[in-house]
Amino acid sequence: MAFEGLSERLQGTMTKIKGKGKVSEADVKEMMREVRFALIEADVNLKVVKEFVKKVSERAAGSDVMESLTPGQQVVKIVKDELTELMGGEQSKIEFSTKQPTVIMMVGLQGAGKTTTTGKLAGLLRKKHNRKPLLVAADVYRPAAVQQLETVGKQLTIPVFSKGTDISPVEIARQAIEHAKAEHLDTVIIDTAGRLHIDDALMQELKDIRALKEPDEIFLVVDAMTGQDAVNVAQSFDEAIGITGVVLTKLDGDTRGGAALSIRTVTQKPIKFIGMGEKLDALDVFHPERMASRILGMGDMLSLIEKAQTSVDEEKAKQLEEKFRTSSFTFDDFLEQLAQVKQMGPLDEILKMLPGANKIKGLENAKVDESQMGRVEAIIYSMTTQEKTTPEIINANRKKRIARGSGTSIQDVNRLLKQFEDMKKMMKQMSGMNSKKGKKKMSMPGLDSLFK
Amino acid sequence: MSFFKKLKDKFAGNAEQEQSTEKYKEGLEKTRTGFTSRINDLVAKYRKVDEDFFEELEEVLLQADVGFETVLELMDELRYEVQRKNVRDTSNVQSVISEKLVEIYQAGEPELNEIKFADGLTVILMVGVNGVGKTTTIGKLAHRLKNEGKSVMLAAGDTFRAGAIEQLDVWGQRVGVDVIKQAAGSDPAAVMYDAVRSAKSRGVDVLICDTAGRLQNKVNLMNELEKVHRVLGREIPGAPHEVLLALDATTGQNAMIQAQTFKEVTEVTGIVLTKLDGTAKGGIVLAIRNKLKIPVKFVGLGEKMDDLQPFDPQKYVYGLFAEGLDKEDKLEEDSADK
Numbered sequence A: 001m002a003f004e005g006l007s008e009r010l011q012g013t014m015t016k017i018k019g020k021g022k023v024s025e026a027d028v029k030e031m032m033r034e035v036r037f038a039l040i041e042a043d044v045n046l047k048v049v050k051e052f053v054k055k056v057s058e059r060a061a062g063s064d065v066m067e068s069l070t071p072g073q074q075v076v077k078i079v080k081d082e083l084t085e086l087m088g089g090e091q092s093k094i095e096f097s098t099k100q101p102t103v104i105m106m107v108g109l110q111g112a113g114k115t116t117t118t119g120k121l122a123g124l125l126r127k128k129h130n131r132k133p134l135l136v137a138a139d140v141y142r143p144a145a146v147q148q149l150e151t152v153g154k155q156l157t158i159p160v161f162s163k164g165t166d167i168s169p170v171e172i173a174r175q176a177i178e179h180a181k182a183e184h185l186d187t188v189i190i191d192t193a194g195r196l197h198i199d200d201a202l203m204q205e206l207k208d209i210r211a212l213k214e215p216d217e218i219f220l221v222v223d224a225m226t227g228q229d230a231v232n233v234a235q236s237f238d239e240a241i242g243i244t245g246v247v248l249t250k251l252d253g254d255t256r257g258g259a260a261l262s263i264r265t266v267t268q269k270p271i272k273f274i275g276m277g278e279k280l281d282a283l284d285v286f287h288p289e290r291m292a293s294r295i296l297g298m299g300d301m302l303s304l305i306e307k308a309q310t311s312v313d314e315e316k317a318k319q320l321e322e323k324f325r326t327s328s329f330t331f332d333d334f335l336e337q338l339a340q341v342k343q344m345g346p347l348d349e350i351l352k353m354l355p356g357a358n359k360i361k362g363l364e365n366a367k368v369d370e371s372q373m374g375r376v377e378a379i380i381y382s383m384t385t386q387e388k389t390t391p392e393i394i395n396a397n398r399k400k401r402i403a404r405g406s407g408t409s410i411q412d413v414n415r416l417l418k419q420f421e422d423m424k425k426m427m428k429q430m431s432g433m434n435s436k437k438g439k440k441k442m443s444m445p446g447l448d449s450l451f452k
Numbered sequence B: 001m002s003f004f005k006k007l008k009d010k011f012a013g014n015a016e017q018e019q020s021t022e023k024y025k026e027g028l029e030k031t032r033t034g035f036t037s038r039i040n041d042l043v044a045k046y047r048k049v050d051e052d053f054f055e056e057l058e059e060v061l062l063q064a065d066v067g068f069e070t071v072l073e074l075m076d077e078l079r080y081e082v083q084r085k086n087v088r089d090t091s092n093v094q095s096v097i098s099e100k101l102v103e104i105y106q107a108g109e110p111e112l113n114e115i116k117f118a119d120g121l122t123v124i125l126m127v128g129v130n131g132v133g134k135t136t137t138i139g140k141l142a143h144r145l146k147n148e149g150k151s152v153m154l155a156a157g158d159t160f161r162a163g164a165i166e167q168l169d170v171w172g173q174r175v176g177v178d179v180i181k182q183a184a185g186s187d188p189a190a191v192m193y194d195a196v197r198s199a200k201s202r203g204v205d206v207l208i209c210d211t212a213g214r215l216q217n218k219v220n221l222m223n224e225l226e227k228v229h230r231v232l233g234r235e236i237p238g239a240p241h242e243v244l245l246a247l248d249a250t251t252g253q254n255a256m257i258q259a260q261t262f263k264e265v266t267e268v269t270g271i272v273l274t275k276l277d278g279t280a281k282g283g284i285v286l287a288i289r290n291k292l293k294i295p296v297k298f299v300g301l302g303e304k305m306d307d308l309q310p311f312d313p314q315k316y317v318y319g320l321f322a323e324g325l326d327k328e329d330k331l332e333e334d335s336a337d338k
């Protein structure tokens, strides 16, 4: 049930237009309908969508979309440019105070990820900005919220200021700021309780904390999966306490994340960071262009390339290619490749980042079973050196031994041998057309089938 | 004047139906009768069923996160019905529309919003993505079941997230039920195994198992959940008897994929729609019920022990409109001010 991206949506309209020669105003209108549809499916707020589509329509009408031979692509480009622009630039800069300490407040709805992000942010400030953070446990409502932050602090070895749950959060924050001054901790990050934007009493509490020492940053933490309501939430928090930036969490999921656009539009505040996992180092800077692609369902190509670049050794990749061409690819090379792929992160996520991946049948729901990967490794480890380089010699007896040694079945071994052969064949063919970019994508279905 | 403004006016004059201005919470407590006739009344107020009317209806539903596909389907059906019956007389139009409106919330079996109890120990497994309200719902549900006279035990199956075990522990103390737990970082399946053993030996009626929040696209974590599910079934045939998926009402279209994936992995039997005390409506549950046939069993209406209510489809759908109605009203006032 993966949603179609904008490009796929527009393809239907394009087929109709093709052969007509010229794009009519009605065609543009129809394309705009698809844009509207795609954005709403991506959870962009309806009112924001309307505004956005109006703007895009004007640009599309005024530009050469109608004369273009590829009007669909033109529209996609305009939409994406507009979106990227709306998302703002890359702004992960944090404001630090000249008057110690710098105060950062984390606010948001229940369960958005404030406490986790408080920890992540502290880790990042320590690492990248050489700050000495103090975490403040100002959530006295949620059961065990204090223990949660204390555990986070312990995991990071960053001090946590807590005073139990019997004093008011405002008082806790006040004391924490004093404590930070005394201990020469230069950055105070206040973890506040989750609250509804319509809860006046609790919104007042935030205003009171804010009044202690004007925070240098007030981050609204928002779940990337948020739907239409994101506008109400962002607007209310911003109006009540004046946020300075946004952290979008849980973007390691498969949501389109249209809330990002809604929030930007209504608050005009920068999205500074994105949460990419539950672990305390999973905080990244926000890339507007990638977010735009993601909302439009165009695949997060840039992230993929970046991941590949950081984890695949160029030199080794070249050697590998050579091996494919000369058919001297062995199980040892295979193991090495597996290790590299694993370094890139969860495989199914990598697969999903490929543009057009949702068009490959079955891949939209691709679940790569990584325990299968472990099984593959176990089988290879149970082979002798000779077997690894010349798998042809693996006869029934050897198969039995390998299966026993790796705790798998003979069928598993057979399957791997067959897949290895297929892969070699395919790789050989592909290395021949290496110059033609894009064909490389084809390797993915093959790889994918290995882990199903 | 808009359709919804009229709808509001209609309600305003009627004491029994004044909940149009109240929160869904209060609405839940009211009787479920009269919804159809209410819609009939509303539509009667609206003279022309024209494109403006449909558009307004469409926008209210879209802003409740119902989702484009479902909304369009509904609109098409409405248009078709109106045309097919060739209704010119407004009194006929109203019946057509009310029929269809009622259809979208029809949950089918009325007893679907209750927990199915087994003969001996009933095991309930709580699943869902991060931060949606699983642990809190367990606390509330334990409280509810205890009030119904059941003996309840909780299993701290989230051994991963910081403070998760302590959180469930606090709920156990609040409600006054035992919590079976192991150290942070232990194997959740082992915790479940332990818990089932204890529950059996102590002869409790219901065991509610907490699990760590996990995004549905994390294969390893979904495999882990499958294992937990399997362990429960191995220890007690038929367990878990209920698998409740917690969905945050604030979540948009991704909730559909959540429901689909969790259903595949754990045979979800019902949804708990949490955080409905906010301004989000969680309209995607309509599409989920429609496509995946998973009923909503409970709704979460706050962070306190008794903020859990059985789901009432009629009241819920009514809430979708009532909210839209309030909004329209406000918008009109706003523009009148200008």
Ligand SMILES: Nc1nc2c(ncn2[C@@H]2O[C@H](COP(=O)(O)OP(=O)(O)OP(=O)(O)O)[C@@H](O)[C@H]2O)c(=O)[nH]1
Residues within 6 Å of the ligand: A108, A109, A110, A111, A112, A113, A114, A115, A116, A117, A139, A142, A145, A192, A193, A194, A195, A221, A249, A250, A251, A252, A253, A274, A275, A276, A277, A278, A282, B130, B131, B161, B213, B215
């Ligand atoms: N996958 C993923 N999970 C996250 C991310 N950020 C937070 N979480 C998880 O989301 C859940 C809620 O996070 P918390 O930090 O407790 O959220 P909170 O806003 O402090 O919650 P309250 O204090 O109850 O309002 C936890 O299970 C976190 O592990 C993220 O970027 N990715």
Ligand SMILES: Nc1nc2c(ncn2[C@@H]2O[C@H](COP(=O)(O)OP(=O)(O)OP(=O)(O)O)[C@@H](O)[C@H]2O)c(=O)[nH]1
Residues within 6 Å of the ligand: A110, A111, A142, A194, A196, B128, B129, B130, B131, B132, B133, B134, B135, B136, B137, B158, B161, B164, B211, B212, B213, B214, B246, B274, B275, B276, B277, B278, B299, B300, B301, B302, B303, B307
């Ligand atoms: N307003 C409101 N808040 C709720 C409701 N249900 C849960 N919450 C709050 O949402 C936050 C997260 O709830 P949890 O029960 O910890 O959620 P969880 O799904 O167990 O989270 P993880 O275990 O971290 O995945 C807490 O602050 C709860 O108090 C509800 O119905 N209404």
Ligand SMILES: [Mg+2]
Residues within 6 Å of the ligand: A114, A115, A116, A139, A142, A145, A191, A192, A193, A194
């Ligand atoms: Mg918190």
Ligand SMILES: [Mg+2]
Residues within 6 Å of the ligand: B134, B135, B136, B158, B164, B210, B211, B212, B213
């Ligand atoms: Mg929990």
